[in-house]
Amino acid sequence: MRRHPGAPFLLAASLLGLLAPWASGTAASFERTEHREPCAAYNELRSPFFGDLHVHTSLSFDANALGVRNLPADAYRFARGEPLGLQPYAAGGQPRRTVRLSRPLDFAAVTDHAELLGELHLCQTPGSPAYDSLVCTTYRRWPLLTYFFVASRMLSIAGPERYSFCGEEGVGCREAGVGPWQIIRDAAEQAYDRTSACTFTSFVAYEWSGGPGGYMTHRNVIFADERAPRLPVSFLDASDGDKLWTRLEEECEREGCRFVTIPHNTNLSGGLLFESAANDAFDAASARRRARHEPLLEVLQHKGDSECRATAADELCNFEKLPFARMEEQPFPFRWQPPGALTFARDILSEGLRIQRRIGVNPYEMGVIAATDTHLAAAGLADESGYPGHGAGGDVTRHEIPLVPDSLAFNPGGLAVLWAEENSRDALFAAIRRREAYGTSGPRMLVRFFGGWTYPSDICASTDLVERGYRDGVPMGGSLGAATGGAAPVFIVSAMQDAGTGEQPGTPLERVQIVKLWVEGDEAREKTYDVALAAGAEGAPDPETCAEPAAHGAASLCTAWRDPDFDGSEPALYYARVVERPSCRWSARVCEDNGVRCKDGSSVPRELAYCCDGSAPRLIRERAWTSPIFFSPAS
Amino acid sequence: MTQARARNLLWLALLLAAPVPFFLVVVGHVPVARLLQLLALTLTFIAVEGPAGALRTVVLLLVLQIALWAGVLRLVASLAAAAMQRAFGSAGLAAATMTAALLLVAAAATFPLYRTPFRSASLHATLLEVFE
Numbered sequence A: 001m002r003r004h005p006g007a008p009f010l011l012a013a014s015l016l017g018l019l020a021p022w023a024s025g026t027a028a029s030f031e032r033t034e035h036r037e038p039c040a041a042y043n044e045l046r047s048p049f050f051g052d053l054h055v056h057t058s059l060s061f062d063a064n065a066l067g068v069r070n071l072p073a074d075a076y077r078f079a080r081g082e083p084l085g086l087q088p089y090a091a092g093g094q095p096r097r098t099v100r101l102s103r104p105l106d107f108a109a110v111t112d113h114a115e116l117l118g119e120l121h122l123c124q125t126p127g128s129p130a131y132d133s134l135v136c137t138t139y140r141r142w143p144l145l146t147y148f149f150v151a152s153r154m155l156s157i158a159g160p161e162r163y164s165f166c167g168e169e170g171v172g173c174r175e176a177g178v179g180p181w182q183i184i185r186d187a188a189e190q191a192y193d194r195t196s197a198c199t200f201t202s203f204v205a206y207e208w209s210g211g212p213g214g215y216m217t218h219r220n221v222i223f224a225d226e227r228a229p230r231l232p233v234s235f236l237d238a239s240d241g242d243k244l245w246t247r248l249e250e251e252c253e254r255e256g257c258r259f260v261t262i263p264h265n266t267n268l269s270g271g272l273l274f275e276s277a278a279n280d281a282f283d284a285a286s287a288r289r290r291a292r293h294e295p296l297l298e299v300l301q302h303k304g305d306s307e308c309r310a311t312a313a314d315e316l317c318n319f320e321k322l323p324f325a326r327m328e329e330q331p332f333p334f335r336w337q338p339p340g341a342l343t344f345a346r347d348i349l350s351e352g353l354r355i356q357r358r359i360g361v362n363p364y365e366m367g368v369i370a371a372t373d374t375h376l377a378a379a380g381l382a383d384e385s386g387y388p389g390h391g392a393g394g395d396v397t398r399h400e401i402p403l404v405p406d407s408l409a410f411n412p413g414g415l416a417v418l419w420a421e422e423n424s425r426d427a428l429f430a431a432i433r434r435r436e437a438y439g440t441s442g443p444r445m446l447v448r449f450f451g452g453w454t455y456p457s458d459i460c461a462s463t464d465l466v467e468r469g470y471r472d473g474v475p476m477g478g479s480l481g482a483a484t485g486g487a488a489p490v491f492i493v494s495a496m497q498d499a500g501t502g503e504q505p506g507t508p509l510e511r512v513q514i515v516k517l518w519v520e521g522d523e524a525r526e527k528t529y530d531v532a533l534a535a536g537a538e539g540a541p542d543p544e545t546c547a548e549p550a551a552h553g554a555a556s557l558c559t560a561w562r563d564p565d566f567d568g569s570e571p572a573l574y575y576a577r578v579v580e581r582p583s584c585r586w587s588a589r590v591c592e593d594n595g596v597r598c599k600d601g602s603s604v605p606r607e608l609a610y611c612c613d614g615s616a617p618r619l620i621r622e623r624a625w626t627s628p629i630f631f632s633p634a635s
Numbered sequence B: 001m002t003q004a005r006a007r008n009l010l011w012l013a014l015l016l017a018a019p020v021p022f023f024l025v026v027v028g029h030v031p032v033a034r035l036l037q038l039l040a041l042t043l044t045f046i047a048v049e050g051p052a053g054a055l056r057t058v059v060l061l062l063v064l065q066i067a068l069w070a071g072v073l074r075l076v077a078s079l080a081a082a083a084m085q086r087a088f089g090s091a092g093l094a095a096a097t098m099t100a101a102l103l104l105v106a107a108a109a110t111f112p113l114y115r116t117p118f119r120s121a122s123l124h125a126t127l128l129e130v131f132e
Helices: A008-013 A060-066 A074-081 A117-123 A134-141 A143-155 A168-176 A178-191 A241-255 A283-293 A345-359 A425-433 A463-473 A586-593 B003-017 B032-049 B055-110
Strands: A002-004 A047-055 A084-089 A095-099 A107-110 A201-203 A205-210 A215-225 A258-266 A297-300 A368-369 A414-422 A437-440 A447-450 A474-477 A491-497 A509-520 A523-533 A557-560 A572-581 A624-627 A629-631 B020-024 B027-030
Touching: A002 A437, A008 A117, A008 A463, A008 A474, A008 B020, A047 A074, A047 A201, A047 A215, A047 A258, A047 A297, A047 A425, A060 A117, A060 A143, A074 A084, A074 A107, A074 A178, A074 A437, A095 B032, A117 A168, A134 A143, A134 B032, A143 A205, A143 B032, A143 B055, A168 A178, A178 A201, A178 A205, A201 A425, A215 A241, A241 A283, A241 B032, A258 A283, A258 A425, A283 A345, A283 A474, A297 A437, A345 A572, A368 A624, A414 A425, A447 A463, A447 A572, A447 A624, A447 A629, A463 A474, A491 A572, A523 A586, A586 B032, B003 B032, B003 B055, B020 B032, B020 B055, B032 B055
Parallel strands: A047 A107, A107 A201, A258 A297, A297 A368, A368 A437
Antiparallel strands: A002 A557, A047 A414, A084 A095, A205 A215, A215 A258, A368 A414, A414 A437, A437 A624, A447 A474, A447 A491, A491 A557, A509 A523, A509 A572, A572 A624, A572 A629, B020 B027
């Protein structure tokens, strides 16, 4: 292991390949399909692009019911660095809160719910056939109440039914969705930087939101370019993943579009997003189809972490876990149940290995990203500091600014990072497809992860680490073929802490881990290895004041690690987890911002009692998760 | 005025104006009469659009809370009527009851005593605004 204490950012950046756009060694991995200026900044060794592929605006029924007024164009302006006004609004229509990203995003996708897109439009359009209906009239007067009525009928149920005002077979409401869908598409087009500066990429996208039995079977659908179906395929049109992909395949055959789907909140899905190996649901063709359409999994967002079970032997799995397994259980603690099977990424990825062992193809060969799932249109606002809440399912913000901006179980969510040659739709979509992606819980740490058979143990000292990483192996998301000569694979992890900003410096790194999942017989196994540890990283901020300790931890960590327990006869996968030193969670920052001093009871308002009674975690270990590298034995 | 009639009058005033906490996914404080209005609305939804979704659960929650608070307020009204009977005698009971009921309603109509998360306008509302 080689450690770089202090701040040798130039060396580390060189190792990460950020300063070598002229280097050769990889061919462009994407096909140019767009009519646009070529990007001036092109890096064959790929650069990290930070973004958010899960953003809701007032076109989503739930956000709208909570008083959100921002539209897709506002979300993209915010993502590009402009300020964004948030509810509540003053009588004159001025927002009473404003937020702004400390650093703009490189890409984003507005993913409003496809369901109720038309209904909402009709209810808000005077003169529409539905405007004076009971549902619409009630919605305009009592939006939150009506949202509960409507959501329980159309979103949290196995067999959703449209309202009578939608007409025969719901055609009226389906067709009414064309207008808002065009707003989404136009906003994406206008935000996309087609100049050679390539400052920002947007994707046409939406969310398919199923809720059978109250479990969330949600997927974001991302289109490669401006071509998309005339209407988004919703849960009302296609009630499971298989039907969704079939409909999208048909639509895209007609429209010439390309798409991927990204499932999220597996922690609230009841395991319904994925098939168990025991169900024999796959043959090789259907497994390949699934892996092609669903290359990524969202592993963290505001509604919790979906990486691994808190009960696992891995202590760092106890991170941003929701205490309930269904959203509708949230208000009823006596009904809270532990999450079932196939609700965490590790379970799902392991299940994929078991299926692969049986049929030779892994349907769940997925990489990972994180996202915010903001319902305020605040794309990429994943900072613990100044968190305004996510705007749905949490506290009511239509009327007032709450002292505590969100339910304590929620968090600001995270970011997606794509390694691509340039910031264009073609390049980023290709990165999604090949899973060269990782997620972070908010900070912008830079992480490279390579796997190969011949990397030398001192490769971290090499200035051409990245070039050799690509040349002699595969990056995150890639697949390693069979071993030669019985050797074990070597994995390179190179990580740099978030450089932060002048006002908000980044937090040093504490450790790098590699998580290995494999099957033995038919049993799924997992093991977490600490592969790089920073000296003196045990320092943590004062939990009451959030004051940072003197510098601890490492600005960067790099290691080449060989699996000591490798068995070349079993499928396996490896992913890296890069962990920051502990820092203050958003909920603790609210305590600090409001002057709470636990020794002085008079400084503790009732809403902030959690600051002193231990009912909410005060510290967080921010982290990044890379997409796995998959190993397949010779068949 | 009899004590029973005084109790009934006070009970009606309390049902109309006393803020009681309620839970319907979110929490708030509204008069029982408002809960009755929500119940009527929910039943209308069921009549017009059918009972799909959580409407039956909403009806159950509302009925339970209405029954609970109606009972509690009835008890409060009984105790208040008895206390006024003792304090003012039969001769002064009518005036005392009317005054108490009018004061309660006037205060509720003047001050934003209620927390109404379902309204599209402000969260805190007066009695008239609750039923707007």
